[in-house]
Amino acid sequence: FACEWRMDEALEELIPTGEIDPLIVVGIANGQGSRCFEYTPWFDSGVGCGGGGDSYLQTVRDVLIPEVDRRYRTKTGPEHTYIGGSSLGGLISVYAGYEYDETWGRVAGVSPSYWFADHRMFEYAQAQPMPDLAKLYQDMGDGEGGSADEEIGRAHV
Numbered sequence: 693f694a695c696e697w698r699m700d701e702a703l704e705e706l707i708p709t710g711e712i713d714p715l716i717v718v719g720i721a722n723g724q725g726s727r728c729f730e731y732t733p734w735f736d737s738g739v740g741c742g743g744g745g746d747s748y749l750q751t752v753r754d755v756l757i758p759e760v761d762r763r764y765r766t767k768t769g770p771e772h773t774y775i776g777g778s779s780l781g782g783l784i785s786v787y788a789g790y791e792y793d794e795t796w797g798r799v800a801g802v803s804p805s806y807w808f809a810d811h812r813m814f815e816y817a818q819a820q821p822m823p824d825l826a827k828l829y830q831d832m833g834d835g836e837g838g839s840a841d842e843e844i845g846r847a848h849v
């Protein structure tokens with residue numbers, strides 16, 4: 693969406709040195725114009741899009757993950773299945789950790805767009821039980837949509 697993360701280069705350095713175990717990274721492309729729909733669990737009337745996040749996550753869970761498991765020698769189960777993204781990808785990843793914690797064991801939300809749908813993620817997180825995750829990582833700079841974004845950290849994380 694915004695830049696190249698250089699994930700492949702980082703893994704090519706870290707795996708051979710033993711700093712991390714070998715892993716498979718699946719980057720999911722989204723259609724131009726569908727990013728806002730796929731990466732958000734709610735419609736945002738101010739932005740004029742959103743709400744397809746559950747369908748997107750169910751497709752990843754029910755179609756993509758089984759296909760990756762079929763094609764490659766994978767370790768299965770939430771303890772070996774992670775999700776992460778940035779911006780709206782960070783939002784849908786953190787949401788996935790709450791809503792589908794039986795699928796993902798670790799979640800990374802990098803600069804998650806918690807401002808989306810009038811900061812609805814805060815209300816959602818506070819109303820949910822603590823997700824059963826090994827790790828929930830989030831980070832953001834100080835210009836990430838307002839200081840209220842740090843409130844998600846106080847909700848459960």
